[in-house]
Amino acid sequence: MKNNYKVSSKLALICMIAFIAVGKSQSKDEVQIKKMYDLALTEGKGYEWLNYLSNQIGGRLSGSVQAQQGVDYTKSQLDSLGVDRVWLQPVMVPKWVRGTPEFAYFETTPGITTNVAICALGGSVATPPKGIKANIIEVEGVEQLTTLGKDKIEGKIVFFNRPMDATEINTFTAYSNCVDQRYAGALEASKYGALGVIVRSMNLRLDDFPHTGSMTYGDQPESERIPAAAISTNAAEMLSTSLKLNPEINFYFKQNCKQFKDVESYNVIAEIKGSEEPEEIIVVGGHLDSWDLGDGSHDDGAGCVQSMEVLNLFKKTGYKPKRTVRVVLFMNEENGLRGGNKYAEVAISNNEKHIFALESDSGGFTPRGFTFDSSQENFEKVLKWKNLFEPYLVHYFEKGFAGADIGPLKKDGLVMAGLRPDSQRYFDHHHAENDTFEHVNRRELQLGAATMASLVYLVDAYGF
Structure with missing residues (x-):
């Protein structure tokens, strides 16, 4: 009887320690995610970046002067964040003029x-x-x-x-x-x-x-x-x-309209090197080009500045990722997908190990969740994180299409995801003259950035 009591006591103690450990782990995640949402909503830079892209540069059709100005501006802003590396990846793109x-x-x-x-x-x-x-x-x-x-x-x-x-x-x-x-x-x-x-x-x-x-x-x-x-x-x-x-x-x-010869442009890339497993790469991005009507605020200036904000929020919260977190602003999604294809080509050539890719290309509206292109096993792991997003009213976690620019990276084992904002107003502006800055709400845009940063944080912390 005495021995049974001792065994029961030991089991109870082990269970209590395990429970406390899980609680601490959850608490750590909740604290980090809350920090990022708070900072995105109060000190985030995404809306300011988008204002410049939209109102000082405008529509960024591939091969245009404005597209090059977008490259120069976003590179300079990423440089200012003090991340480990920022560079331009050359890519030939079509040049069509209206x-x-x-x-x-x-x-x-x-x-x-x-x-x-x-x-x-x-x-x-x-x-x-x-x-x-x-x-x-x-x-x-x-x-x-x-x-x-x-x-x-x-x-x-x-x-x-x-x-x-x-x-x-x-x-x-x-x-x-x-x-x-x-x-x-x-x-x-x-x-x-x-x-x-x-x-x-x-x-x-x-x-x-x-x-x-x-x-x-x-x-x-x-x-x-x-x-x-x-x-x-x-x-x-x-x-x-x-x-x-x-x-x-x-x-x-x-x-x-007229089609000219291809011209050189660039993907804009920035990264924070992983502190423990730098060879494992997490990519987050949007496409920097847009159509020449309007200024491309929702499609896809929003996705670009939200991706840049992920690095900014990591720096502001003092979070040092275990894995390499890389932002890619892809060129030429709209009329060729040359940027996405070039990035994948170089990644494969360099034998890089990408474990996760996240894209934002559905507008800067209120985030609702994510779609995931992954194995069922990895999707089940992602679903365990869903409760951490519920306080922010981000409930939609479903399997589905992730994104065009990250698509060429697809291979077995890679988990891909797409941010899914509320889509009801998106096609009011898509590819039209009214895709302009005044139709983007700062709070909605920044909530999307924090949602992306939170998912990237969880992937970095626990891997696949």
Whole structure:
């Protein structure tokens, strides 16, 4: 009986020590995370950095002067943080120029015209110098071209008018389900003899802002390429209604864009070297380039400054990471993904060991959580950290797509994640003239930065 009592006492003591140890571990994590949220909301630099990127530099289309200014500015700011290393990684990028503003109208009867808001799609060829004027035919998507055939399409302008599905709560799903008409619409319509294409903007809201975005001609000869432009959602609705009343409407548009030879640009990279396992690399980043409409505040200035803020918060809290924490501001996500591909190419060539990659490219809105591209085993480990984010109303931890720029790094064992802010307003601004600084809320932006820093901290502390 005495021996049993001693054994029971020892077990109780061991359990108590284990409980206290776990409690201390949790407390340490909670304290560090709270520090980072507090500092992000009171002393964070991200909003100030974004103000400069947006209002002093503006839209940073790959290959432009503004893109280079963005490289120079962010490098200087990362240098000022006193991290272990900051450098530029050269990468060749496409140089496409929009030219003078686009112009369009539709003509219901000779001489009776209505102007509509359009913008050239990124990578499109120009119209002839005097523009294109032709009968217009409305379709719901690329697949309908086959049904109509060459007889009904040849010599006309194709109007792709499939809207984003308003019933989809995840607006990125709605976007994915109709973006093919923007990306491949011109390539497919040209096979049936179309003269040009007009694509409804990828936007859930009815407004007067046309939204640009990338498109492709594949390996099509230049002589066969046709011009492509986006039309605002309000104008798309009006044009569609007018076509129902009069199918013989003519549409006119003129654009002056041009593709030049590739030019050199850079990924901007900074890191804090790991104190215990420096060979294990944690990457966090966003893309520095944007479209030339607006100033690219949400897409993706926000993601860049949030990533920079991770290093700033580590420095401010005095946290010394065990593993190397690296920020990468990728160039050319919008129209080529050259920066993401170059970073992965160099990482593989140098035999670098990346264990985690986190991307922010969904706007600077209130953070809701993360999506993870990982094995089930690693995902289960991440789920154990979810309770640490609940005080900050960050509850969404799901498996899913992580990010375009970190995608080329993907390999077995690497855990990838994407910050998921509230997406309901994102496509109001995406690739449009109203993606500007005044539409970013400082508190929401800084909450996102602290959320990213907290996840990076946990990965660094416990690894995979």
